[in-house]
Amino acid sequence: MEYHHASEMNGAVEDYLKMSKHNGWCRDEKESKNAADEDKLPHIEKAYTTILSELGEDVDREGLLRTPLRAAKAMQFLTKGYKETVQDILNEAIFDENHEEMVIVKDIDLFSLCEHHLVPFFGKAHIAYLPNKKVVGLSKLARIVEIYSRRLQVQERLTKQIASAISEALEASGVAVVIEAVHMCMVMRGVQKMNASTVTSVMLGTFN
Amino acid sequence: MEPRKHTQVSPGEKKDGGDSSSVLNGHFDGPVKRPAGGAGGTGTGTVRAAAPQPPGAESDPHRPAASSVMESWREERTRSVEDNEMSLPSIAAAYTTILRGLGEDPQRQGLLKTPWRAATAMQFFTKGYQETIIDVLNDAIFDEDHDEMVIVKDIDMFSMCEHHLVPIFGRVHIGYLPNKRVLGLSKLARIVEIYSRRLQVQERLTKQIAVAITEALQPTGVGVVIEATHMCMVMRGVQKMNSKTVTSTMLGVFREDPKTRDEFLRLIRS
Numbered sequence: 257m258e259y260h261h262a263s264e265m266n267g268a269v270e271d272y273l274k275m276s277k278h279n280g281w282c283r284d285e286k287e288s289k290n291a292a293d294e295d296k297l298p299h300i301e302k303a304y305t306t307i308l309s310e311l312g313e314d315v316d317r318e319g320l321l322r323t324p325l326r327a328a329k330a331m332q333f334l335t336k337g338y339k340e341t342v343q344d345i346l347n348e349a350i351f352d353e354n355h356e357e358m359v360i361v362k363d364i365d366l367f368s369l370c371e372h373h374l375v376p377f378f379g380k381a382h383i384a385y386l387p388n389k390k391v392v393g394l395s396k397l398a399r400i401v402e403i404y405s406r407r408l409q410v411q412e413r414l415t416k417q418i419a420s421a422i423s424e425a426l427e428a429s430g431v432a433v434v435i436e437a438v439h440m441c442m443v444m445r446g447v448q449k450m451n452a453s454t455v456t457s458v459m460l461g462t463f464n
Numbered sequence: 465m466e467p468r469k470h471t472q473v474s475p476g477e478k479k480d481g482g483d484s485s486s487v488l489n490g491h492f493d494g495p496v497k498r499p500a501g502g503a504g505g506t507g508t509g510t511v512r513a514a515a516p517q518p519p520g521a522e523s524d525p526h527r528p529a530a531s532s533v534m535e536s537w538r539e540e541r542t543r544s545v546e547d548n549e550m551s552l553p554s555i556a557a558a559y560t561t562i563l564r565g566l567g568e569d570p571q572r573q574g575l576l577k578t579p580w581r582a583a584t585a586m587q588f589f590t591k592g593y594q595e596t597i598i599d600v601l602n603d604a605i606f607d608e609d610h611d612e613m614v615i616v617k618d619i620d621m622f623s624m625c626e627h628h629l630v631p632i633f634g635r636v637h638i639g640y641l642p643n644k645r646v647l648g649l650s651k652l653a654r655i656v657e658i659y660s661r662r663l664q665v666q667e668r669l670t671k672q673i674a675v676a677i678t679e680a681l682q683p684t685g686v687g688v689v690i691e692a693t694h695m696c697m698v699m700r701g702v703q704k705m706n707s708k709t710v711t712s713t714m715l716g717v718f719r720e721d722p723k724t725r726d727e728f729l730r731l732i733r734s
Contacts, residue, residue: 300565303558304629310551310558311586312543312593313663319626320663327629328565333700335566367699371574374559374582376631376695408568408575440631444622445588 290339293332300328334369334376337406342421345403349393350426360384361397370441371408379437379453381405385422386429386462397422411437411456419458430461542593555583589624589631592661597676600658604648605681613724615639616652617732625696626663634692634708636660637732640677641684641717641724652677666692666711674713685716687728 304324308315315324362382370377381401385392404417419433434457443450559579563570570579617637625632636656640647659672674688689712698705718725 296565296567300562303561303565306558307555307583307586308663310555311590311663312547313590319665323627323629323663326627328562330628330630330696330700331562331566335568338567365705372578372581373585374578375585376699378699408563408566408578410574440633441585444631444633445585450620 293339297325297328297332300331301325304328333406334367335407337403340403340406342400342403342425345399346392346396346425349396350390351393352389353387353391354389355387355391356429358384358386359391359394361394364398364401366401366405366435366437368405368407368409368411368414368437370439371410373441373445374408375439375441375444377409377411377437377439377441377454379435381418382434382436383418383422384432384463385426386431388427388429390426390428392422392426400425411435411439411454415456415458419460423460428461430459430463432459432463433457544594548587548594552580552583552587555586556580559583588661589622590662592658595658597655597658597680600654601647601651601680604651606646606648607644608642608646609644610642610646611644611684613639613641613728613731614646614649615728615731616649619653619656621656621660621690621692623660623662623664623666623669623692625694626665628696628700629663630695630699632664632666632692632694632696634690636673637689637691638673638677639687639718639728639732640681641686643682643684645681645683647677647681655680666690666694666709670711670713674715678715683716685714685718685720685724687715687718687725688713689729689732 301324304327305315308320308323313320315321360382361384362380364381364383365378366381367376367378369375383397383401400418400421404414404421415433415435418435419431422428422433423431434455436453436455438453442448442452556579559582560570563575563578568575570576615637616639617635619636619638621632621634621636623632624630638652638656655673655676659669659676670688670690674686677683677686677688689710691708691710693708697703697707714725718728
């Protein structure tokens with residue numbers, strides 16, 4: 257668990273700017289990114305065909321005929337967060353509101369991919385912030401979770417990225433993010449513990 | 465267990481001549497209709513009978529298609545442990561390509577060994593291809609004068625969707641009516657493991673488990689119900705978090721006698 261003092265929040269924000277290297281892309285660049293996705297698709301497809309045949313499967317059987325394409329598209333969907341930026345989704349949904357009490361959005365379903373095994377982990381995110389004259393549209397908190405979770409992730413980093421993004425965007429007095437997730441890499445393989453879940457949290461500003 | 469009321473064997477069907485063909489005969493010769501008022505659903509999903517054509521089955525109704533299904537599971541192993549080691553580098557290279565294709569940097573610290581880990585993980589998720597029923601069952605079939613229903617329920621199951629290569633997970637409930645031979649209980653779970661650790665379709669998985677048990681034990685009847693969550697529906701596509709898919713296969717007396725089937729379904733529900 258990492259704790260940040262208020263004076264260190266700037267440091268966390270700089271980290272966040274470095275981590276999300278896709279900050280600030282404009283709409284044209286995004287469209288060309290979508291085209292680049294289409295270009296990459298055949299390569300990913302071919303890689304999946306190799307994987308299937310090396311696993312001992314018959315790639316020509318009916319059920320697997322289009323699987324490389326489907327799996328490639330699924331993987332692109334599951335990592336679509338790389339193409340999205342916080343600026344794009346937050347754009348107009350920050351409002352001036354004289355509210356200084358805690359705002360919590362909890363039980364946000366979250367699905368991500370473990371960057372170590374490329375296997376899903378999923379759970380819930382709970383976000384709280386103390387506004388400082390600015391509140392954000394509630395769904396935008398969930399959209400921020402989506403941006404960062406639809407990537408190859410480590411749960412600790414995911415939690416911090418969400419917290420940093422919110423505090424940067426809102427300049428809030430405090431931000432807290434708690435994520436509780438089940439990692440399929442622990443459940444389906446390895447130690448195979450069905451009921452274990454992992455909880456990570458980041459507390460910024462006055463939450464600290 | 466309360467006395468069972470199922471012992472209405474139809475005339476001409478011998479109870480102790482139970483070879484697998486009598487259990488399966490006529491049940492795989494083409495699309496089979498479930499009797500009306502069949503399996504009662506658990507209320508959380510759609511219950512569908514698993515009745516696709518088995519591989520190699522012919523449409524001739526007089527030929528018991530069951531034999532081709534029997535043979536197929538005996539011969540099934542498609543890879544060995546040595547194959548695994550030899551194919552690991554190419555699977556890892558494929559994963560590196562995928563990482564690059566997704567726009568990630570395979571050289572960054574968190575991803576350095578990911579292709580190898582992912583390749584090993586994928587081989588683990590498909591380890592069912594290395595195993596055969598014969599290996600697993602070898603000595604655990606016992607002669608026992610027991611003819612009441614035996615149920616093993618809530619067997620955790622993890623599989624991979626063959627269409628999207630994302631996980632499927634859920635629970636399997638198995639019931640069978642022994643015919644003088646019982647099976648070690650963990651072997652039922654091992655049969656589930658063999659067939660689930662593959663690229664699967666839930667309907668086929670259900671049937672493979674039922675057929676394997678039938679062939680191994682020649683019981684009077686077998687019922688298998690699987691209730692699972694498909695990540696391909698939850699994480700992508702329609703994105704329905706709480707949906708579950710339920711499939712079932714009922715063979716032998718479980719299919720023919722509604723009371724037996726009812727008893728089974730009631731017992732797995734509680």
